[in-house]
Amino acid sequence: MKRRSLGLLSAALMLAPGAALAADPPAAPGPIQTAPTPGGWAGELDALSKWIADRGKGTSCAARCYTLERLKLSGRVGEGPLEFELVGRVLADGAVDVPLFGPPKEVRLEAVTENDKEAAIGFEGDRYFLHTAAKRFVLKGKMTLGSDLTLQIPGPLNTLEADLASGAVVEGARLSGIVGTTIHLNRQDKAAEAGPTVFQLSRAVRVGREISFEYRLVMRSGTDLGVVRLPLTLDEKVLDVTGATGFRVEGNELVLPTSGRTAEMTITGTLAKLAAMAPDARSGYEWWLIESDPEHRVAVTGDARQVDSAESPIPRSQSTSRLFLMQKGQKMEATVTPLAAVDALAAVVQSHQRTVVVTARGDVVSQDHVNYENNGVDYLAYAPSGRPIFLSTSGKAERIMRQGADAEEILVPLRTGSQTVQVQSLSQTGLKPLFGTVTVPMPSYALTASRVHLTVGLPAGVFPLALLGGDRPKWAVEGSDLLVSGIGFAAGWAAVRPGQGTSPSRLRTLRILGGIVLASLWFLWEPGFILSLIALGLWGLIWLVGVFAKGAARAAATVVLIGGLGLVGLIGLAAMSSRSPVKSSDISYEPPPQRAAAPASTLGGGKLDEDRAGNGWVDKGGGVLEGVTPVPLPLPDYRHSMSASRELVTKDRPFRPMLVYVTDTAVAPIAVLWLVGLAIVVSAHRGRMKDGYRRLRERIDRAAAPPPAEAKAANVEAPKDKEGEEG
Numbered sequence: 001m002k003r004r005s006l007g008l009l010s011a012a013l014m015l016a017p018g019a020a021l022a023a024d025p026p027a028a029p030g031p032i033q034t035a036p037t038p039g040g041w042a043g044e045l046d047a048l049s050k051w052i053a054d055r056g057k058g059t060s061c062a063a064r065c066y067t068l069e070r071l072k073l074s075g076r077v078g079e080g081p082l083e084f085e086l087v088g089r090v091l092a093d094g095a096v097d098v099p100l101f102g103p104p105k106e107v108r109l110e111a112v113t114e115n116d117k118e119a120a121i122g123f124e125g126d127r128y129f130l131h132t133a134a135k136r137f138v139l140k141g142k143m144t145l146g147s148d149l150t151l152q153i154p155g156p157l158n159t160l161e162a163d164l165a166s167g168a169v170v171e172g173a174r175l176s177g178i179v180g181t182t183i184h185l186n187r188q189d190k191a192a193e194a195g196p197t198v199f200q201l202s203r204a205v206r207v208g209r210e211i212s213f214e215y216r217l218v219m220r221s222g223t224d225l226g227v228v229r230l231p232l233t234l235d236e237k238v239l240d241v242t243g244a245t246g247f248r249v250e251g252n253e254l255v256l257p258t259s260g261r262t263a264e265m266t267i268t269g270t271l272a273k274l275a276a277m278a279p280d281a282r283s284g285y286e287w288w289l290i291e292s293d294p295e296h297r298v299a300v301t302g303d304a305r306q307v308d309s310a311e312s313p314i315p316r317s318q319s320t321s322r323l324f325l326m327q328k329g330q331k332m333e334a335t336v337t338p339l340a341a342v343d344a345l346a347a348v349v350q351s352h353q354r355t356v357v358v359t360a361r362g363d364v365v366s367q368d369h370v371n372y373e374n375n376g377v378d379y380l381a382y383a384p385s386g387r388p389i390f391l392s393t394s395g396k397a398e399r400i401m402r403q404g405a406d407a408e409e410i411l412v413p414l415r416t417g418s419q420t421v422q423v424q425s426l427s428q429t430g431l432k433p434l435f436g437t438v439t440v441p442m443p444s445y446a447l448t449a450s451r452v453h454l455t456v457g458l459p460a461g462v463f464p465l466a467l468l469g470g471d472r473p474k475w476a477v478e479g480s481d482l483l484v485s486g487i488g489f490a491a492g493w494a495a496v497r498p499g500q501g502t503s504p505s506r507l508r509t510l511r512i513l514g515g516i517v518l519a520s521l522w523f524l525w526e527p528g529f530i531l532s533l534i535a536l537g538l539w540g541l542i543w544l545v546g547v548f549a550k551g552a553a554r555a556a557a558t559v560v561l562i563g564g565l566g567l568v569g570l571i572g573l574a575a576m577s578s579r580s581p582v583k584s585s586d587i588s589y590e591p592p593p594q595r596a597a598a599p600a601s602t603l604g605g606g607k608l609d610e611d612r613a614g615n616g617w618v619d620k621g622g623g624v625l626e627g628v629t630p631v632p633l634p635l636p637d638y639r640h641s642m643s644a645s646r647e648l649v650t651k652d653r654p655f656r657p658m659l660v661y662v663t664d665t666a667v668a669p670i671a672v673l674w675l676v677g678l679a680i681v682v683s684a685h686r687g688r689m690k691d692g693y694r695r696l697r698e699r700i701d702r703a704a705a706p707p708p709a710e711a712k713a714a715n716v717e718a719p720k721d722k723e724g725e726e727g
Contacts, residue, residue, distance in 0.1 A: 077167025112141030302332030457638030492518030499687030
């Protein structure tokens with residue numbers, strides 16, 4: 001019993017430090033409440049058992065559970081497999097997968113051992129891995145590289161040592177801190193590595209909003225090129241290299257790994273600025289292509305010779321390209337001067353045709369057809385001077401949108417190229433009962449319009465007198481109207497021939513009145529004026545025929561004259577109709593294509609439910625719905641119209657037309673006066689009309705009575721017959 005107690009005491013003394021460490025963990029920031037432990041041997045044995053249990057659990061690894069300390073390569077590059085030795089450690093309890101190198105399709109591993117035992121090697125994706133639970137492992141084996149002599153090391157690897165009998169690692173024989181790196185091996189020693197025998201470098205520098213470059217590099221050599229370093233003397237920022245994999249920038253050099261004896265690659269990127277330019281030391285000469293956009297000007301100085309840009313090995317992209325041939329030892333400098341941009345017209349209205357129709361109730365319906373050329377404007381703020389009711393671009397109806405709820409302008413989407421816009425709007429105005437003026441509403445937009453043409457239509461009973469505000473004022477009475485009315489005045493003057501006994505003063509007054517009556521008929525009733533001229537001309541020609549011809553010739557000439565004057569009258573009426581004002585029926589109207597009608601409901605009668613009616617159920621508002629694509633409104637009918645135009649209309653030089661009009665109420669007294677004048681002229685010819693009627697009646701009676709010779713013969717023959725009957 002005494003020996004047993006001494007054994008327990010000695011075990012407790014030997015494990016006392018560990019028990020104390022297990023019983024007293026590191027202090028936490030706050031006080032820790034622990035349960036009291038029993039004293040004596042029982043307490044010490046309890047603490048000892050807890051420490052042993054905690055020690056058996058081990059530590060867990062949450063992130064990287066391994067370390068790779070050193071990779072050593074040996075052998076001859078390109079002359080068989082290389083030998084490798086990898087030393088590492090496992091940080092977790094249990095087996096882990098340690099990534100090695102790859103890719104497996106290019107690297108073959110042979111005779112791999114772990115701590116002088118066969119290693120568990122596998123691969124996943126683009127790398128090999130080692131499955132091990134050893135706290136420290138030494139992995140040895142042989143590897144055979146592919147034709148490109150590259151080795152990918154995912155790492156992290158602390159150090160890489162290359163003790164090669166022949167050949168070298170391009171990146172260096174002693175490397176450290178390797179993570180996700182591809183190393184390149186060369187069959188030639190780095191000390192004996194020679195530069196390429198052919199080194200052709202062509203450069204292109206393009207100046208725009210940023211300065212970009214494109215280098216074409218062609219290399220050929222009798223041995224493997226290996227890794228080529230290209231100095232970045234202009235502080236180039238390399239973005240891409242075509243023809244080389246795994247390129248990188250080290251300081252002011254671009255490292256270009258190659259394989260084989262020839263290489264062609266294209267290097268692109270940007271420059272911060274242009275400075276002094278010189279050829280590479282390995283180049284016998286270089287081509288330099290300097291280009292700039294229209295917003296920059298590049299001045300080149302130096303001893304390089306400018307040649308035809310068509311000889312450039314790099315394709316040109318600007319018309320300002322210049323090609324320079326720079327020999328070894330020559331230099332060249334370039335200075336970039338940005339040019340100040342001038343405001344230009346990104347969009348312009350080629351033609352604007354506006355039709356404004358005023359109804360008898362004062363409604364103003366406006367329709368605009370705008371042809372524009374656009375090269376960069378997305379939306380146009382368009383103020384239609386009224387409530388917009390329709391919008392279409394290039395024949396396609398658009399939803400009418402505003403910048404805000406209180407904004408007057410609508411946003412018209414503009415497409416690039418030559419396009420058209422149609423806008424309809426509705427407003428109100430007032431017409432005075434006799435005469436007045438109306439300021440024709442015009443739209444407002446920020447674009448410059450080359451030409452604006454306006455047509456104003458008025459209802460029946462309202463006559464336009466003038467349309468002002470255009471390049472030239474438009475009047476209802478033109479020079480041709482004055483000429484025609486002058487002809488009518490002369491015809492009316494000559495046609496007045498009152499009877500005998502009329503005094504000269506009265507005759508002159510009647511002729512003036514007759515000329516005024518016939519001349520004013522052109523403005524009151526144009527067809528009546530044409531018919532009156534035809535009648536007067538026919539009467540005058542028949543009178544002349546009666547003076548110079550008799551009998552059958554007189555009748556034939558009369559028929560010919562009547563036919564000729566009738567033909568002239570028809571031609572005059574046709575010409576008059578062709579120059580008549582445009583009516584609303586003359587305007588072509590083609591509504592936009594509509595969607596196919598929905599199929600009729602197969603349900604029985606009854607009122608549609610409002611939840612199923614959709615937009616088709618319009619109880620009030622005249623078919624107006626918010627937010628839908630509108631349909632065009634045909635223009636109202638109008639009887640009279642007047643047109644005007646204005647060239648080069650801008651927001652600073654607006655087109656503000658004004659219409660002067662008169663109503664039929666004001667024209668009615670003039671028509672009454674015309675009738676009074678006509679009555680006076682006609683009454684002055686009562687005697688001639690009676691005399692003419694009498695002569696016409698006598699001619700008709702004379703033509704109906706038998707000739708005198710026939711009557712006498714009838715009187716002589718009658719008695720003979722009577723005597724014969726008596727006998």
